[in-house]
Amino acid sequence: MTDTQSVALITDAVHFIGKPGSCSLLSRGWQVFAVDDSFTDDAARAAFEDEVAGAVALAPAQPQELIDAVVDRAGHLTCLICNDSHPADPSPLGETSPKILTEALERLTVRPFAMINAAVPHLKERGYGKIVLLSSAAPLQGIPNYSVYATARGATNAMTRTMALELGKHNITVNAMAANFVESPTYFPDDLLNDPKVYERITSRIPLRRLSKPEEAGEVVAFLAGPESDFITGHVLPYAGGWA
Numbered sequence: 019m020t021d022t023q024s025v026a027l028i029t030d031a032v033h034f035i036g037k038p039g040s041c042s043l044l045s046r047g048w049q050v051f052a053v054d055d056s057f058t059d060d061a062a063r064a065a066f067e068d069e070v071a072g073a074v075a076l077a078p079a080q081p082q083e084l085i086d087a088v089v090d091r092a093g094h095l096t097c098l099i100c101n102d103s104h105p106a107d108p109s110p111l112g113e114t115s116p117k118i119l120t121e122a123l124e125r126l127t128v129r130p131f132a133m134i135n136a137a138v139p140h141l142k143e144r145g146y147g148k149i150v151l152l153s154s155a156a157p158l159q160g161i162p163n164y165s166v167y168a169t170a171r172g173a174t175n176a177m178t179r180t181m182a183l184e185l186g187k188h189n190i191t192v193n194a195m196a197a198n199f200v201e202s203p204t205y206f207p208d209d210l211l212n213d214p215k216v217y218e219r220i221t222s223r224i225p226l227r228r229l230s231k232p233e234e235a236g237e238v239v240a241f242l243a244g245p246e247s248d249f250i251t252g253h254v255l256p257y258a259g260g261w262a
Contacts, residue, residue: 025093027053027099035197049074052076175194193250196257197230211229
């Protein structure tokens, strides 16, 4: 669809691939709306808009209210980017609890499901749309002691494939970027990456022997959101330097 400016809504925007994804879309002329739990604070919204020039920061609200707010201000929504993150903390079997899994599922599966459910009627009405879930390669490869995180992300990956089958006839694509080893404070804080021994231990498991730069990951988000991927749907794209 090239008749109007492309419009994206990205969730959990301060974390994971939120900022680089927003910047990549903005550089392509998109209108970008961003929401984050921290955006209840006026200063936090202003700080994000200063850092990601051109983005519009929205205060958190119910999914339908957010979709309606974007449509009211921009006229339509082209792409919903579910950038939900949750700590990938070790949870050895026998030392964890179902409550921890429930919390991870709520954050990584239920929240994006609710946002997608709210966006779909509008995208169906337009006859075109993109849904991009920023997920993880963890369930593709498996990581001992991370069954909670991998299970929750695996549910999101499965949701991607199933939703794509349902929505394809409406010209709506659904894809997931299954990321790992992206330079992001959400999962790789600076104090960890600045330790040469720790960095070497992490990158030794990656065939490319390095972490992804944030801007590289942002470009992949823009590709999945843009018209170049119009014939790709139901795909869970491993983005982990060959690890998965």
